[in-house]
Amino acid sequence: MATKKTAVKMTAMDKVKLARDPKRPHLLDFLKYAASDFEELHGDRLVSDDRGLIAGFATIGTAKCLVLGHHKGATVEENLEANFGMANPDGYRKAMRLAKLAEKFHLPIVTFVDTPGAYPGDTAEARGQAEAIAKSLEFFSLLKTPVVVVVTGEGGSGGALAIAVGDRILMLENAVYSVISPEGCAGILWRDGAKAPEAAEALRITARDLKNLGVIDEIVPEPEGGAQKNHKAAALAVKKAVLAAIRELEKIPVDKLVSARYAKFRAMGNFY
Amino acid sequence: MAWFKKSETPAKIPPTKALWQVCPRCGSYIPKDEWKKNNAICLTCNYHGRLGARQRIAQLADDGSFAEVFREVSYSDHLDFHDASGSYKTKIDAVIAKSGEKESVVMGTAEMGGIPVMLGVMDFAFMGGSLGTGTGERIARACEQAIAENRPLVLCSASGGARMHEGILSLMQMAKTSAAVGRLKEAGLPYISVLTDPTTGGVSASFAMLGDLNITEPKALIGFAGRRVIENTIHQKLPPDFQSAEYLKTHGFIDKIVERKNLKPFIVKMLHYFGF
Numbered sequence: 001m002a003t004k005k006t007a008v009k010m011t012a013m014d015k016v017k018l019a020r021d022p023k024r025p026h027l028l029d030f031l032k033y034a035a036s037d038f039e040e041l042h043g044d045r046l047v048s049d050d051r052g053l054i055a056g057f058a059t060i061g062t063a064k065c066l067v068l069g070h071h072k073g074a075t076v077e078e079n080l081e082a083n084f085g086m087a088n089p090d091g092y093r094k095a096m097r098l099a100k101l102a103e104k105f106h107l108p109i110v111t112f113v114d115t116p117g118a119y120p121g122d123t124a125e126a127r128g129q130a131e132a133i134a135k136s137l138e139f140f141s142l143l144k145t146p147v148v149v150v151v152t153g154e155g156g157s158g159g160a161l162a163i164a165v166g167d168r169i170l171m172l173e174n175a176v177y178s179v180i181s182p183e184g185c186a187g188i189l190w191r192d193g194a195k196a197p198e199a200a201e202a203l204r205i206t207a208r209d210l211k212n213l214g215v216i217d218e219i220v221p222e223p224e225g226g227a228q229k230n231h232k233a234a235a236l237a238v239k240k241a242v243l244a245a246i247r248e249l250e251k252i253p254v255d256k257l258v259s260a261r262y263a264k265f266r267a268m269g270n271f272y
Numbered sequence: 273m274a275w276f277k278k279s280e281t282p283a284k285i286p287p288t289k290a291l292w293q294v295c296p297r298c299g300s301y302i303p304k305d306e307w308k309k310n311n312a313i314c315l316t317c318n319y320h321g322r323l324g325a326r327q328r329i330a331q332l333a334d335d336g337s338f339a340e341v342f343r344e345v346s347y348s349d350h351l352d353f354h355d356a357s358g359s360y361k362t363k364i365d366a367v368i369a370k371s372g373e374k375e376s377v378v379m380g381t382a383e384m385g386g387i388p389v390m391l392g393v394m395d396f397a398f399m400g401g402s403l404g405t406g407t408g409e410r411i412a413r414a415c416e417q418a419i420a421e422n423r424p425l426v427l428c429s430a431s432g433g434a435r436m437h438e439g440i441l442s443l444m445q446m447a448k449t450s451a452a453v454g455r456l457k458e459a460g461l462p463y464i465s466v467l468t469d470p471t472t473g474g475v476s477a478s479f480a481m482l483g484d485l486n487i488t489e490p491k492a493l494i495g496f497a498g499r500r501v502i503e504n505t506i507h508q509k510l511p512p513d514f515q516s517a518e519y520l521k522t523h524g525f526i527d528k529i530v531e532r533k534n535l536k537p538f539i540v541k542m543l544h545y546f547g548f
């Protein structure tokens with residue numbers, strides 16, 4: 001865990017930079033150390049196999065589960081193929097297809113959130129990016145199996161939230177999660193993208209902020225200096241937190257689980 | 273060197289804003305009183321322009337049947353948000369003082385063709401129709417009241433998306449409202465979503481796209497990402513009809529494009545099919 005001294009010195013924008021660090025562990029790096037098996041499955045059965053969001057069955061410790069998450073890719077070719085982790089509607093529809101399968105066989109689901117946002121392309125619009133995200137939000141709110149969410153890097157707006165409706169929301173210490181990128185917000189409200197550090201502070205996007213706002217349940221500590229310095233230690237911390245969450249959620253009857261999930265999101269932003 | 277520089281393009285005489293409405297689709301100048309008389313619809317291209325929430329409610333609800341609910345639910349400045357132009361609180365309090373509304377959606381019980389419904393209408397003039405915590409709360413409460421009272425939900429959207437001044441909790445309203453309409457639909461009640469000009473961002477990517485029926489008006493703008501963001505991503509100019517109501521219908525995301533004058537009878541007819 002980062003020492004108190006370094007944690008105090010970090011601004012919100014420092015965290016944004018860390019969260020985006022290409023050396024930071026991504027989905028497959030986490031699985032390398034946290035899962036003894038990962039069998040990727042492909043396609044939305046409609047249009048394509050999106051590479052920005054990947055999914056498959058995995059064994060994490062003693063838990064068999066479905067893992068799905070954003071995929072940024074490790075090489076330039078993979079980065080381009082995966083749009084740097086910006087999923088297409090096909091990706092969200094693949095996630096829903098496989099989540100339904102997990103529900104059928106009573107398997108818990110673990111999602112890994114790490115995206116700048118949903119892919120803003122013309123084909124993504126033509127295939128209904130808005131509909132895919134909307135459907136995913138509704139779908140996961142009604143799904144009758146435990147869902148554990150881990151925000152590992154960039155939690156970029158609707159493209160992140162689409163796979164972040166779950167029963168337990170975990171977030172890595174240096175991850176960020178926001179309604180809009182600091183640059184985007186600064187461009188609109190400051191009329192100057194260079195004011196991103198100000199916007200990052202104002203938006204309150206760090207794990208600590210989100211815990212205080214009641215949006216996440218737990219902060220997963222990172223190794224000294226950040227997860228990019230030690231993939232294995234970061235992955236093992238995630239494994240421990242995910243397993244504990246799964247074990248706890250499995251004890252809850254599924255109807256109660258779904259009601260509690262509704263109540264959890266229902267309470268967010270109710271000030272009246 | 274010339275004594276004076278000749279302007280390269282002759283300066284256009286700006287028409288007095290108070291007298292003319294410029295159609296954002298075809299660029300026609302239409303006298304404001306004509307525009308109003310024609311219900312904010314372009315006489316040249318049939319673009320269905322923006323209506324205030326109260327205006328649209330008057331056109332959809334049976335006379336005298338609308339009873340507003342959840343008016344006490346307003347915005348929340350839980351981040352004490354300040355940007356370059358000042359504080360969120362000052363900005364939105366001014367909008368509230370000017371509009372008389374306290375949130376970007378007006379919600380109420382009403383009758384449509386004698387059928388008791390829950391009717392909500394968003395107003396783009398209120399902070400760009402943005403989805404704040406108060407907006408999300410009103411919509412979630414409406415779904416719950418609709419379930420309790422066995423009412424169909426008719427919700428007209430007009431929004432630029434989430435309200436960033438309310439940070440992550442505004443994003444969470446997408447999840448909250450989608451979960452709430454999901455429950456309403458599971459309860460066997462119809463949800464008719466009317467996506468009006470414009471419905472984009474976090475609103476199109478949540479409750480607005482989740483209708484049992486998704487209907488819209490001619491030439492409404494509906495999409496997820498902004499045109500400029502997409503053009504910068506794909507390094508291409510997009511065609512003019514991109515993200516129009518017609519484009520979305522062609523791609524299979526809209527059940528029907530309905531002219532404003534036919535909107536109420538169409539919704540009532542659909543509710544009759546659903547057994548109401």
